[in-house]
Amino acid sequence: MDKNIEKKLRKLKVNAISLFPDVGYTFLFVKFKIDPNIPYPALTNGKEVKIHPDLFFSLFNDKEQLFIFFHELLHILLLHCYRIERRQLEIWNLAADAVVNNILKRDFGMEVPKSAITIEWLNTLFRAGIKEEDGTEVIYHKLEEKIKDKKEKEGWVYDMVKGKLFIDIEKSEKNEQDMVEIIPAILEKLVEVLRRRGKEPGSLALELERIKVKRKLPRREVAEVVKRTFGDAALSLLNPKRYYLYEEYGVFIPLYEAEEERKLILVIDSSGSTSPWWRDFFKEVFAIVAEKVKVLLIQIDAKIQSIEWLEEVPPSLVLKGGGGTDFKKFFEFQWIKKAKISYRELKKALIFFFTDLDADGVPEKPPVQINPQNFYWVLIKPKKIPWGKKIDWWLLKEERNS
Structure with a gap:
């Protein structure tokens, strides 16, 4: 990694910790990687954050960099890369971005960049009737209902959101069980920290409850x-003549009968x-x-x-x-x-x-x-x-x- 880029990344972490000291421990399990091959300023696959050295540090000021930093971190904490399941990636990204940016605005008190996806912007564009308390899955469903007829054109989503900070999560092919287990505890701590600071983290607390529920969907x-x-036919041993094969051929093979x-x-x-x-x-x-x-x-x-x-x-x-x-x-x-x-x-x-x-x-x-x-x-x-x-x-x- 270029020493200048490494220095900038270290400064970004320090700024994040000074704003919210309690996020420091998340760096123990979240990896930050400089990747010039990604097409976006930053993205995450659920366990690491990839940052483009040019697009990220040259296009955004310190405040915007910090916002994007927390934005990617929240995608990880909210398990967005795992919760996507079989949903369409582009629509899921829109929904997930709207939720994350709403949390950063309402609960963290951060200023949302003009290029970011917001609930207000989605409602203006799609007239989807999205509410601030809606979870990622609900927003996805509302968006899907509104734009399902526009799927005929390949890449239609990209055309609609041109100029926006978009497509910053990747679907995880593997469910990292350690992440799934540890993240609710981390979110609970973050909610507690925000409350100690006199803020009521309504949106973040709602997402935390949804993640807990997600473990056991109906x-x-x-x-x-x-x-x-x-799933499997239960089998039970038959008692009569079970030694017949042993007596005749010297081989003991128990006979089976399926349960009712x-x-x-x-x-x-x-x-x-x-x-x-x-x-x-x-x-x-x-x-x-x-x-x-x-x-x-x-x-x-x-x-x-x-x-x-x-x-x-x-x-x-x-x-x-x-x-x-x-x-x-x-x-x-x-x-x-x-x-x-x-x-x-x-x-x-x-x-x-x-x-x-x-x-x-x-x-x-x-x-x-x-x-x-x-x-x-x-x-x-x-x-x-x-x-x-x-x-x-x-x-x-x-x-x-x-």
């Missing part, structure tokens, strides 16, 4: 539960309060099981409206009911006769109950007929569950996966 959680239950098929039961609260959420959840479950597992669908409002076994998503499926909400009939389990399953099968079944839990007839304790470890309340709003486990499907309002 779609991913449903997939993990289903695959854990039905476990049931997947999907209960939908059909009182009307779950619309339109239930349809997405229904399709998600079938996409996960991929026609390998039959699903027992039960619709219930004040009474059980339908019971049917399904192997695929029907072309047209509507909720039956729309009346009051009382789950007493479900928990009396008289419906198992019509479903043609035994109490033993019910006990071993994986049950998803999709509801807002604003209902009568919910037992205070888990019924003996079911295993609460295999019973999941799939909730469309924050609610305390009486027993069993829960999946917060309502979080998809915050985290929309593409």
